[in-house]
Amino acid sequence: MGHCQAALLADRAVLGVTGADARKFLQGMLTNDADRLAEGNAMHAGLLSPQGKILFDMFVAARADDFLIDVARDKGAELGKRLGFYRLRSKVEIKEDPDFKVAAVWEGTPRLPEGAIGFADPRLPALGMRVLLPGSASVSELGCSRADEADYHARRIKLGVPEGGRDYAFGDAFPHEALFDQLNGVDFKKGCYVGQEVVSRMEHRGLARKRIVPVAGASALPASGTPVTAEGIAIGTLGSTSGAMGLALIRLDRAEEALAKGATLKAGEVPITLRQPEFARFAVPATALSA
Template identity: 30%
Template sequence: MNDWITALEGRHASDTRVEFDTPEPARQAMERTVIVPLVHMAVLDVSGTGADKLLQGQTSAQVELADGDFAPLTSFCTPKGRMLANAQLLRVSEDRYRLILHRELIGSLRDHLRKFAPFYKTELTIRDDLALLGLIGKEAEALGEVGFDLVPPRVWHQAGDGERQILAHPGSQPRLMVCLPQAQASEAFRQLSAQAVPVGNSVWRLHDIQAGLAWLTGAHYDALLPQMINWEALGGVSFKKGCYTGQEVVARAHFRGQVKKRLVRAQLEGEHLPELGASVNDAGGKSHGEVVAAEIDAYGQAEILAVLSTRDDLGPLHVDGQAVKRLKLPYPIERLDPESLAKAV
């Protein structure tokens, strides 16, 4: 558990979960501005004179686009194109890049990149001394500016300096992620809690689901192509850059239309929260996909993201006996070049 979390009042926490005594937290986020400790996410710094070259050869992002303003999505793959992790890429100084990804995969990604680091005079550091906070709601941008003296940026962009960064994430309401030293986190959380309701990180994860944004966990390590979580539709894959590990397979799947599974958003007709990796079955019990994210929504029902077969004739589906009701994704399933996102105003 992060040390600063232990100082918070009314919290119940584990390594990747934190909840508060706040009633109906998901509904609070619909009606008020909330503040969230993002304990399920973590930070990996890649620093050194060759950090950009190391990342350029390993990541699906065009690294030069990460310029301290645009902060692109990215993924790291095996030679077979299967994802080892997906992340958001920041540049925080001339020779320092920052990756924000799910806590479960930060150690394995560091170990993977360590194999190449000596050739590029690069250091890889898990930043346990940093904290991540989330703000959701109509007043999120105002609180971010007042609380951290940083002007909130556009979605998938960053603002700040080498010590603190603020990022804007997509959603039906404004969403900000703040990265700051742990030594400042408890006081910042206390001050902002006077104007924003403290809620657990399940609320942030629910808003990720509703935004069609899946962060890879250990349940799907080395199992999915980036396109299977719609990563290219979110601008997480550059098809204009040179080679990187897994690039050939990822490009072939795109240009030949060989993606047989896609991320879908759905609601389950029941209150049971499925495990990550739970099978999505048809009436005959045949599996057509599996759950990659799941949370309880403001109405007490489970909302999920699932990687599901692209076939049209699947019929009624269920997860753990709960019927699947498909919901609309907030973006089209088509290629979105990060180069265009970087230039957009």
């Protein structure tokens, strides 16, 4: 067993989705393919508005005949209510499952206590695993060095992986902007789901001009929500930060134009450079600033 690190993510909650129609119901609601979910794995997915904006981001894990959803704690009740609204006559039950808490594990393999459900983070292998711990278990039982949420988020930020509510506002960002297309959050071959037409159109027409990308500050970055500017003109918004590292939602075309003219990008008063995530299949205009 490698020397793993584990952090309890106290800002996450777990919902249970059970019933004869649970898989079919999730398949018709979410951006990813629930039909491919098998026990022991999970998917990264979103629930969208009819206009194609992300209302919730989540992980869905299969367990025997039901599903467990790992979602932001402050969105859990709202997600349950939204799913209930769409349930209609489906044989599905949705309820918060207080018997589970969520941990992130990286740099090694944990020991799973009885009743725990572990799965590889479906977004990116470098993020490691997520573990749904039964209420009676503690993070120390995973056999890892204890880390905290800030350590997990620092790793996530460094890798360039966004999180809803921290790096984009729910109800305001399209899946492409939040990198769902880059981080296994959307299946373009599956059938219909809420908001699917908009997402499909953005994919086929290449319409994603805004993307969340890693940024490096010349010094510690300011608060989340600070505008990113080029010569005083706003081209984006800073999301989550860890010291001088952060993520920002950027209009890449405007950043490219500004950098080509020799402009300096800033988050507040702090000069920043944009970084290319290793997983990204789109180009981030960073070289002009260091040229």
